[in-house]
Amino acid sequence: MCVQGADESRAEPWETAAVLVPAAQNGDALAMDELLALVTPYVTRLCRPIAPHDAADAVQESLLAVFKGLRGLRDPRAFYAWVRTVTVREAVRVARRTGAExxxxxxxxxxxxxxxxxxxxxxxxxxxxxxxxxxxxxxxxxxxxxxxxxxxxxxxxxxxxxxxxxxxxxxxxxxxxxxxxxx
The missing domain is CATH 1.10.10.10 (Winged helix-like DNA-binding domain superfamily/Winged helix DNA-binding domain)
Structure with a gap:
């Protein structure tokens, strides 16, 4: 499922995600790949200030949690809010685990x-x-x-x-x- 047509390229990220989420939940690997690529900059932006010493690990853990938990998301329009919750939880967990405070x-x-x-x-x-x-x-x-x-x-x-x-x-x-x- 490709969402990069002429009209879709102007869509807001959450609108694009709302289209990709159901396809990814149903096992469409390309939709999942596009969804993770779409959300990676946002996840990175959240992880860097929370886990500055291990931002890459926090991003990876967050994206893995998104990948694993996506099937449980009921409302595709809530994707970004859900990603924020997952990302903050994982970034805090990584920062605490490394003890780099x-x-x-x-x-x-x-x-x-x-x-x-x-x-x-x-x-x-x-x-x-x-x-x-x-x-x-x-x-x-x-x-x-x-x-x-x-x-x-x-x-x-x-x-x-x-x-x-x-x-x-x-x-x-x-x-x-x-x-x-x-x-």
Whole structure:
């Protein structure tokens, strides 16, 4: 199943995914390949700030979980939300497994300079470096709230924690992150 015709090339990724999901669920290997290729940049964008030391492993684990779990997805239009949930869970798991957390050091963070957005939608090296120094639980909350734009209730649902936990983690994460830019 190829979805790259003239009209489909202008379709939003979630619209393209909604067409590919049923075919992939029914065993169409080409549809599954296109679906994974379509979602890989999104998965990578989520994994890099959450598991910066092992982003490649987190991406691979996330895509494998998407591949294995796709048959259980009921609504093809919910594909991207489902992928976000799977990806964050896997990225947090990989980051915790490797134990590569470094506590945020405000003195080191202060030397990073200002926030600069990348032209390709990627985080600047300064932001990635600052995020890498935060504990994984803080990175996950910041990525979901600030980069993905989810509200606190949705972040709590994605991470499987209470809303109050999200609020406190978000406060601590923002405080650590801001210290770097205020000096």
């Amino acid at each position: 470094e506590p945020a050091d405000p003195v080191d963070l202060a030397r990073l300079g200002g926030l600069r957005a990348g032209t390709d939608g990627e985080l600047s090296a300064d932001v990635r470096d600052a995020l890498a120094r935060l504990p994984v639980r803080h990175r996950a909350v910041l990525v979901l709230r600030e980069l993905e734009g989810l509200d606190e209730a949705a972040v709590a649902e994605h991470l499987g924690v209470a809303r109050g936990t999200v609020k406190s983690r978000l406060h601590r994460a923002r405080t650590s992150f801001r210290k770097a830019w205020s000096r």
